[in-house]
Amino acid sequence: MTSATYDVLAIGNAIVDILAHTNDEFLGAQGMSKGSMSLIDEARAAAIYGAMGPAIEISGGSAANTIVGAADFGARAAFVGKVKNDQLGAVFSHDIRAAKVAFETRAASDGPATACCYILVTPDGERTMNTYLGAAQNLHPDDIDPAQIAASSVTYLEGYLWDPKDAKDAFVKAASAAHAAGRSVALTLSDAFCVDRYRGEFLDLMRKRTVDIVFANEAELTSLYETKDFDGALAQFRKDVVTGVVTRSEKGCVVVSKDEVGAVPSFPVEKVVDTTGAGDLFASGFLFGVVRGFPMKKSAQLGALAAAEVIQHLGARPQTSLRTLAQAKGLLD
Amino acid sequence: MTSATYDVLAIGNAIVDILAHTNDEFLGAQGMSKGSMSLIDEARAAAIYGAMGPAIEISGGSAANTIVGAADFGARAAFVGKVKNDQLGAVFSHDIRAAKVAFETRAASDGPATACCYILVTPDGERTMNTYLGAAQNLHPDDIDPAQIAASSVTYLEGYLWDPKDAKDAFVKAASAAHAAGRSVALTLSDAFCVDRYRGEFLDLMRKRTVDIVFANEAELTSLYETKDFDGALAQFRKDVVTGVVTRSEKGCVVVSKDEVGAVPSFPVEKVVDTTGAGDLFASGFLFGVVRGFPMKKSAQLGALAAAEVIQHLGARPQTSLRTLAQAKGLLD
Numbered sequence: 113m114t115s116a117t118y119d120v121l122a123i124g125n126a127i128v129d130i131l132a133h134t135n136d137e138f139l140g141a142q143g144m145s146k147g148s149m150s151l152i153d154e155a156r157a158a159a160i161y162g163a164m165g166p167a168i169e170i171s172g173g174s175a176a177n178t179i180v181g182a183a184d185f186g187a188r189a190a191f192v193g194k195v196k197n198d199q200l201g202a203v204f205s206h207d208i209r210a211a212k213v214a215f216e217t218r219a220a221s222d223g224p225a226t227a228c229c230y231i232l233v234t235p236d237g238e239r240t241m242n243t244y245l246g247a248a249q250n251l252h253p254d255d256i257d258p259a260q261i262a263a264s265s266v267t268y269l270e271g272y273l274w275d276p277k278d279a280k281d282a283f284v285k286a287a288s289a290a291h292a293a294g295r296s297v298a299l300t301l302s303d304a305f306c307v308d309r310y311r312g313e314f315l316d317l318m319r320k321r322t323v324d325i326v327f328a329n330e331a332e333l334t335s336l337y338e339t340k341d342f343d344g345a346l347a348q349f350r351k352d353v354v355t356g357v358v359t360r361s362e363k364g365c366v367v368v369s370k371d372e373v374g375a376v377p378s379f380p381v382e383k384v385v386d387t388t389g390a391g392d393l394f395a396s397g398f399l400f401g402v403v404r405g406f407p408m409k410k411s412a413q414l415g416a417l418a419a420a421e422v423i424q425h426l427g428a429r430p431q432t433s434l435r436t437l438a439q440a441k442g443l444l445d
Numbered sequence: 446m447t448s449a450t451y452d453v454l455a456i457g458n459a460i461v462d463i464l465a466h467t468n469d470e471f472l473g474a475q476g477m478s479k480g481s482m483s484l485i486d487e488a489r490a491a492a493i494y495g496a497m498g499p500a501i502e503i504s505g506g507s508a509a510n511t512i513v514g515a516a517d518f519g520a521r522a523a524f525v526g527k528v529k530n531d532q533l534g535a536v537f538s539h540d541i542r543a544a545k546v547a548f549e550t551r552a553a554s555d556g557p558a559t560a561c562c563y564i565l566v567t568p569d570g571e572r573t574m575n576t577y578l579g580a581a582q583n584l585h586p587d588d589i590d591p592a593q594i595a596a597s598s599v600t601y602l603e604g605y606l607w608d609p610k611d612a613k614d615a616f617v618k619a620a621s622a623a624h625a626a627g628r629s630v631a632l633t634l635s636d637a638f639c640v641d642r643y644r645g646e647f648l649d650l651m652r653k654r655t656v657d658i659v660f661a662n663e664a665e666l667t668s669l670y671e672t673k674d675f676d677g678a679l680a681q682f683r684k685d686v687v688t689g690v691v692t693r694s695e696k697g698c699v700v701v702s703k704d705e706v707g708a709v710p711s712f713p714v715e716k717v718v719d720t721t722g723a724g725d726l727f728a729s730g731f732l733f734g735v736v737r738g739f740p741m742k743k744s745a746q747l748g749a750l751a752a753a754e755v756i757q758h759l760g761a762r763p764q765t766s767l768r769t770l771a772q773a774k775g776l777l778d
Contacts, residue, residue: 167540
């Protein structure tokens with residue numbers, strides 16, 4: 113196995129977030145389920161945007177947030193995802209490249225607009241997401257360069273991508289290329305509703321070792337095994353994955369593998385402003401630790417630290433140097 | 446004079462701000478003068494964007510920020526300015542309407558893109574602006590509806606607009622329509638470099654009473670009278686305007702008229718995050734006080750309060766209800 117060009121390569125939906133503060137009444141009136149992610153069409157996107165308050169735009173996308181965080185820790189990073197060559201596509205492309213992430217996927221010149229996600233943040237810091245996938249869902253196997261995947265220590269995939277046919281094929285092509293080169297594949301289950309739609313397929317991906325490292329939160333884990341018994345679900349998860357990471361918000365996380373089970377606490381935060389990106393940034397720190405060969409506990413601490421940073425401000429991209437933060441906590445030299 | 450439909454109508458450049466944190470070295474390397482506003486062309490815009498870090502997008506524009514703040518205090522508000530019908534134009538239009546400001550100016554269907562302003566914020570909170578005017582500079586006298594102006598108690602204009610020929614004509618048309626209907630006209634001098642380019646014309650606008658209320662900061666005032674003597678400049682200013690308001694950052698402001706000169710202190714803030722919009726939001730509070738018939742001192746206090754809110758976070762639009770803030774301070778019922 114030759115030495116890697118990239119530590120982590122992430123494949124996911126290329127999305128610009130459109131964030132606004134709101135209240136529970138608005139979510140109720142719009143029929144939104146607080147804390148969830150819903151896929152919406154263009155008409156619904158227009159209706160939500162017309163009804164919501166003044167917003168700010170920040171680049172987002174789950175795996176894109178993760179890779180930006182990993183790069184911020186110091187990982188050599190690349191991203192694969194689809195924008196259109198419109199203004200929001202230029203915003204997404206600029207921001208990810210400005211974060212020192214290689215991003216070469218060809219932008220679509222026609223078809224739907226660059227994806228956007230209307231994120232409504234309630235006073236408790238919880239975010240409710242409505243995603244118009246637009247150009248992002250047209251990610252195609254041809255957008256996957258096997259040589260680039262082979263040159264990446266870990267290829268990281270988001271479960272959200274497991275929906276459009278072409279994107280699924282791209283996902284499988286990338287996982288095959290990674291394993292053919294002796295590299296690792298990581299997956300986040302992304303969302304409990306997402307798990308509910310693709311439970312069998314996600315379990316297949318895990319049990320057939322299409323993926324090695326799997327990230328889930330509590331809701332996703334219990335949805336995966338259709339149980340309310342967290343410990344039971346965790347025991348099954350441990351059998352199904354090489355490495356499993358379950359994030360539990362303020363309760364910290366649990367990392368499982370064949371040989372070990374370890375819990376790591378969350379970092380205390382003064383005030384939760386916006387939980388958008390908490391899971392994404394946890395994955396940033398954890399993956400950075402993995403590629404540096406750190407023990408699982410230290411990797412999880414880096415994840416917890418990055419998650420704590422991102423929930424203390426609006427938006428899912430770090431606003432403080434994660435590397436500097438980790439150095440201040442004695443987690444990095 | 447019939448009763449007004451709008452308390453304040455603002456005319457200005459319709460701009461989306463693209464904000465990034467930076468440092469003094471970057472400003473130096475880019476040849477930018479810290480704290481200033483430079484007009485840039487498309488090529489320079491692309492070069493700056495390519496070099497600057499990850500950014501966030503927030504609707505901006507000086508007079509647009511002011512009118513959003515005035516609406517937030519409770520003013521019936523309208524805005525006139527030019528976007529293109531592109532994605533950033535949709536962002537600007539959404540945000541100003543979502544702030545309950547009437548905005549009916551027809552978007553351009555061809556020509557340059559919606560205006561954007563690359564705002565680089567240094568660790569001291571100072572902002573350095575680079576504005577690509579794009580569609581905004583094509584505001585035309587035909588975009589001014591004299592009936593709408595006549596139905597507005599105060600028409601507020603930004604000095605930045607005093608540059609393209611058509612926009613100047615639009616400006617004069619609006620001022621004439623306002624005065625013909627017995628309404629007031631307010632102007633902000635906008636920027637010291639702007640004053641330097643149009644010193645004679647601005648003095649003419651004041652001395653010929655094309656404008657009644659004039660806002661300036663210290664740098665703009667001393668540039669206007671080509672002196673370093675603040676008190677001397679203030680004395681001349683008092684002769685040249687009906688009402689003059691000079692903002693002095695943390696030193697507060699001075700309001701002058703034929704009959705009175707009064708200083709009002711600034712509101713203390715914990716930490717200055719980003720000074721973008723400080724002057725704009727001062728004008729929001731002051732104009733709201735004027736249209737409510739408040740004494741100058743109270744109007745200036747509302748201005749100071751709004752300025753204090755906006756400099757404590759990124760972006761030039763309020764993130765907290767200014768009306769609620771003012772009520773908490775006992776300035777509004």
